[in-house]
Amino acid sequence: MSIQLKNIKKSFVNNKAKNTVLNKISLDINDNELVAIMGRSGAGKSTLLNIIGCLDNSDEGEYLLDGKNINEMSNSELSTIRNEKFGFIMQDFALIEDETVKHNIMLPTYFSKNKKKYDCEKIAKTLGIKKLLDTKASLLSGGEKQRTAIARALINDPKYIIADEPTGALDSKNAELIMDTIIELNKLGKTIIIVTHDENVAKKCQRIIYISDGNLKAE
């Protein structure tokens, strides 16, 4: 098992009131799985995704990533894990709008400690954005932006892809194209965790996890 969450608890304090967002959640995700996390707004989906992606820590519980205890790692080690093991795809693409497509794709490599060669052009060609490499991100369409974000998520060849509403800002045609790309990536061996509201997106995943009021409801 590559991702193991045991009794994960997370709370936030809002206006002096403690709000438990995740209440002792336990979850296992295997290698090469394509998992959808669904739930209403505020249910705790994004918080769970943040913890899985090492963007946030849990208050209680244990998180094992490839057998290593994430809770015991330093901030520096966590940033290395985010950089090397995870690729992130966000609903609003999270691109640096003033920079070119190529610069955006290459960004994770600048933080990487690996000295391997990165083939930006090959990834861009696969995703159909090779001609756009020198174009500013702000000039791209929604679909092109999301493909740039996917290229960026793949540049460091991570094991896991974290996708937070990856089709949320796209029209149905582009949404379908992006989902097809994600499924292709899964077929190539990537473990993918998607947070989505969209039943059609979730149906394309191998497993759907429902979360409500900080608890897992059903799988």
Place this chain on the structure above:
Amino acid sequence: MKGILICTADLIKKHFKHSIVLIIQIAVTVMIFVGFIGKVQYIRSTKDVANTFNKDNVIYYYPFTFLDSEFKTEDVIKQNNLNVKSVGEADYMMINCDDQLLPIVGYNDTLLEYANLEIASGKWFNDSVDKNVIPLISTTDQYKLNDHITIKDRAGESHDAVVIGTIDKDGYVLGFNRSASKSIISAEFFVSKPYSYFIAPYNSEIYSSLSEQYDMFVEMGMPKMTLGKIITYDSKEDAEAIEKEFDKYGSVADIKLMITNYKKDIKFNILINGIILAVFAILTATGIGGINGLQSRLDRRNYIVYYILGMNQKQCALTELLRSLFVVALGFITAVILYTFESVRNFLYSSEMIISPLNFILALVFLLLICCFVSMKYVIDLGKGSLIERYKNQD
């Protein structure tokens, strides 16, 4: 490190126009800040000079400039049977030094005894001095400690002189070149910027022969410079008699009172300048910190993206610090370049300001403190709450 440098460059490029405004603001701030510090330095420096003066039982007397050249202080003392302990005089001489006619101010023995100026290097006259050479204190950069100079007297005979001490070029001396009055009495009247190349003792025979060079100077049509004197006394009654008599021939004031008044002036000046400096510093910190903080806020989305992609918070902080430092450094360099232009210096700074590298260093330290404070605050803010939630809310 590569990532930090690339991201810093990206952020500078992103806010190019903002950065230009900030650079100009920082340059102007540095120039003004340097001036304020210069004013405070000036006040402190003149205070130090006044403090070196032994002020007990001393009267400052500045003769009327229209007095006959034959007028002698000693004659007034003799004619009125005044009980005077000694008279301290400064004399302005033009002397042939290394075949150049240079201005020298001579202090007589009394003045040398009462004045003990702080020197930058070497020693003052009252320390042991080789009797075979003429000792000089240099007040410019042109002559350094232990420099040997050949002085020619009016008869053409050469004498050896040596620089035994130097006064900082931004320092102050007892100039005695302004008059005091009973209504406005302050030590400011006898403290001045050096207006000669050297200070020399002038009471010995050789100096008097040298001072004859002055006649030649007068022959050239230059007016004689009137300098003040000090008159020392033993009792209060003597002082009253001296003041009463010399009041007829010039302005007279008690040096102790002048120095007390001057210290009051200095305190007031430092207070006023200190308040202005503090207000200016707060306004500057708010202004620069505000613009810098605004840039940081605009960059928050970038930092969250960098964080997601593998930058840790320390690296985010370092990037933010480098970005701020780059702008501060450019602003500072712009100020230094502007300072090299004489017109800018003349426009911004007066002779009553001491401008030295220290002023620039203090201005830079002040800017760096603002820079570090803004960056630190930004990084603390960055660490609060869920980054992804904040990213989604575009906070």
